[in-house]
Amino acid sequence: MFVPRSLKIKRHANGDGKSCVAKIIKSDPEDLQLDKSRDAPVDALVTEAATTPDRHSSESCPFPSPGGQLAEVHSVSPEQGVKDSHPSEEPVKSFSKTQRWAESGEPVCVVCGRYGEYICDKTDEDVCSLECKAKHLLQVKEKEEKSKLSNPQKADSEPESPLNASYVYKEHPFILNLQEDQIENLKRQLGILVQGQEVTRPIIDFEHCSFPEVLNHNLKKSGYEVPTPIQMQMIPVGLLGRDILASADTGSGKTAAFLLPVIMRALFESKTPSALILTPTRELAIQIERQAKELMSGLPRMKTVLLVGGLPLPPQLYRLQQQVKDKKLFKPPVLVFVDCKLGADLLSEAVQKITGLKSISIHSEKSQIERKNILKGLLEGDYEVVVSTGVLGRGLDLISVRLVVNFDMPSSMDEYVHQVGRVGRLGQNGTAITFINNNSKRLFWDIAKRVKPTGSILPPQLLNSPYLHDQKRKEQQKDKQTQNDLVTGANLMDIIRKHDKSNSQK
Template identity: 65%
Template sequence: MFVPRSLKIKRNANDDIKSCVAKKIKPEAEDLHLDKGRDVDALVSKETTAPDRPRSESGSFPSPAGQLAEAGLVGPEQGAEEPVKSFSKTQRWAEPGEPVCVVCGRYGEYICDKTDEDVCSLECKAKHLLQVKEKDEKLKLSSRQKAGSEPEPSPLDDVYVYKEHPFILNLQEDQIENLKQQLGILVQGQEVTRPIIDFEHCGFPEALNNNLKKSGYEVPTPIQMQMIPVGLLGRDILASADTGSGKTAAFLLPVIIRALFERKTPSALVLTPTRELAIQIERQAKELMSGLPRMKTVLLVGGLPLPPQLYRLRQHVKVIIATPGRLLDIIKQNSVALGGIKIVVVDEADTMLKMGFQQQVLDILENIPNDCQTILVSATIPASIEQLASQLLHNPVRVIAGEKNLPCANVRQIILWVEDPAKKKKLFEILNDKKLFKPPVLVFVDCRLGADLLSEAVQKVTGLKSTSIHSEKSQMERKNILKV
C-alpha cells in the first residue's frame, strides 16, 4: 500500500530573501551569495503524509484564486521541520532515475527558479547562478564585439505572421499537387495554404530553428509539411496520421509560436488522454522552447502531487499540458483561469473518446474563449471524431497523411486463433522461437493481477527478463520500467 506524498514548507516571515526550492515548489531566488546569519524563505522538503490530513500551518503561498494551496502540509506526526541543505557535502548522491545537481552531480533535491535547473543545496545554487551570470556576460561581450557600434536587436518582434516562403510561392500548382500525391497528403478545406518543404520556410526565430536541429528535426514529415503552415495561420485543424509520423511536433510548433507572442498567461492548452503521453509531450515542448524568452510549461496530470502543480501554475506559465480529469478538478477549484487561451490541442482524440473523456473535454472547452484556435489530432478518424469535430471546429482544414482510418502501415499484424487454456503455452513457444522473438515484446492482458502473474511466469519458464506495468504502480516505478 502506497502512502501519498505531500510537501512541508518552511517560511520565515521576517526575511524577504527567496532561495532554493524543493523539487515540488519553486519560489523566486534573489541573492547569489550565502550569508551565515541569513534566514531562508520558502524552504521545502518532501515528506510522507496521510492523504486526508487537514492542513493548517500559518505560512502559505499567495494564491490569486482564494489561497488554494497552503504553505504547510505536514506529516502525520507533525514532526520537526527539515531545513534546506546549505552545503553540497551534506547532500546524498543521486540514485538511478533521480534528478542530478548541475554543479556537483549529487541528488538534485531543489529547483533554481531562475533557470529551472536542478541543484542539491544553497551552495550549488549560488555557484550555478554565478556560472550563468558569467556565461551571459561573455555572450553579451561577444555579441557587442561582433556587432561593433550597431545597436543590439530585440530578441523577438512584437508579432509573428506566417508568410509563404518565396520558394514555395514560385512552385506551380501541378508541382504542389504532385508533391502531395507522392507523400500521401490529403487536404480538405477552403483556401488552404501550401505545404512547406523545409523548416526554414516557416520563418521561425533563430533559437527555435536551432532547437529543431538539436532535437534531430532535419526535414519535416508529410503531416508536418501541411499541418504546420495551416496551424501557423490560426486555422482550426482535424489531423490524422500514423503513429510515429511526427504529429506531436506538427501541433507543438504552432502552439509555441502562438504562446511566444502572447502576453497573457496561460495562452496555450494541450489535452492528452494519459499522464505518460503528457509527460512525453512536455519534455518535447521544453526541448523546442529552450532559450525562448518567458516560455514556461506546466504539467497537470493525476498520479502526481497536486500542490506543486498548483504552485507551478501560478508562475506565469505559457503552455498547459494536462489530462482532462486533473485539469477539470483544478478548474472546479477556481485555481486556473483559461480566458487567455488562444490555441487548444486535443491529442489522441480517438483514444480520448474510447476512454470516456468526451464530456470532460467539452466541459473544459466551455471555459475557453469561442475565438480560440482548436486542433484535433487523431491516429484515425471514426464517426465519433467526425461528430466531435463538427461541435468544436469552425471552418476547419482536414489534413490526412497516409491511408484514412487504417492502422499504421509500418506494423505487420498476424492473428493466431488459440483456445483459452493454451494461450500461455503458445506465448512461451513464440518467446522461445529465435525467429519470432525480437525483444522488446509488449503483451497486453485484461487485468492488473494477470499482468503480474504472467510476468512472473514468463521469467520463470523462458528465463527472459520480464516486468509488468499497470495503474497500481507508482508514477516513479512506471518511469523506471519504461527507461529499462
C-alpha cells in the first residue's frame, strides 16, 4: 500500500499580516496493481521480506576539528535546526464553518476538531482557519497567565539576559588550578577513558562552561543538576569543535552531552541549517528533538526540524526553511524487474496509463546519459515506479527503494538474490514480491529453500508443484549418495568388498 503524499506551503491571509502554514494533500492510488498473468499453467506469487538489522551501536557526533584530532569518550546521535518561511499562496480560510471535517488520519484543529489544514506559526499546532488560530492563541495566552498567577516565583525566575555576541570555550579557573594527578584520579574514579592528543580536561559543573543564563535555566528546568561522567568529558571537547567518537551506557546522559555543544555552536552560526543530527531509529529522533526543544527554549533564532519516515509529511515539511531543498522527502519508489527491454517499456507505459503513477523504464538500449538521468531521478524522487532489466540489479545502494517487484523471475538464483537485495539496505526494512510460473520451474525448489527460512509467504501452487517435489527428491537422493560414498567405520568393510569384487571381474 502506498502512503498518500503530503505537502505544506506557507500561506498569508489577506490583509491581516499574520500567517499560517497550509497543508495540501494529494491522494495517490493505494496499490500498484501489476498484471501477473502468464501463458504457462502454473501461476504463483512469492512475497519475501527483505531486511537488514538496525544498527544500534554507539552513535557519533562530528565537528570540524583542527588537526584531525580524535577524543574518545562516551557519545550519541542526531537532529537539525531551521526557520520557516514560504512564498504567499491562496488565502487561508477565515472562519471555521467554511472548513470541512477531518477525515481519518488527517490532522485535526486543536480548537474545533475540523480539518487542521494550517499550522499556527506561533505554536506549531494544527488549526482550521484564522478564527480558530485567534481562539487558539487566546487560549495559550490565558494558560500562560494562569501559570504565572499560580507560581509567581517561577515566572520571576525565568532569565531574560541577552546573549553575548560570540562564545569561545575556555577552561574555568577552578579546572585550570587542579593538578594533573587530581584530574587523572577524577577520571579513574568516574570511569572516563580518553584517547587522543591534548584532550581538554573534564568539567565538574555546568557553570564551568559559561553557558548563557537562558540555557543554564533550561538545564535546571529539565532536571540537569550536575553533569554525568560522559557529559563532563564530552561537552568541553565538543565546545572546542573537535571531532568526537564517544560511547556510554544507556541512560548515562549522552544526548545532552552532544546537544549542548551543538546548541552553543548553532547559536552563533549565521548560516542555516547549522547542525544535522542523524539517528538509527524514528523513536530516537523524536526523543532527541523533544530534548533539544527543552534545552533551546527561549534562545533566539533556534528552531528544530524533525524528518522521520512513517509519520505524516505535512507537520515535517512546513518547518523546512525556504532555502533548504531536501529532495529525500518523497514517497519511496517501487523498483520493478523484467527480463527484456521491450517488456520494460511496455510495462512502464501500462503502469503510468492505468494507475497514474509517474513511471519510467531503464535498460541497456538507453544511452548512458539517459540512464544516468533516470538513476538520478530515482534517487531524488522524480519517479514513483521504475521498470528495469537487470541493469539496476547489482551494486547500487538504492536506499530510497522500499519495494522490489520481480515481474519476471530471474533466470538464476544468484540474479534473484541481487535483485531483491535492492531493498533492506543500510538497516532499512523492505519487501520483495516475485511473480513465478512454469517458465521458472527449474528454480522452484531453490526458491522455496531461499525464501521459506525468512518466514515469507509461499503460495500453495508453488509448494504443491510436482516440479518442486521432483527436484527435492533428486536433491535428497544426491545427498544420500554423497553420504554413502563417505568412508566410515560402519561401511568400511562394504567398500572393501565392492572394490575386491570390481577388481576380480576385470
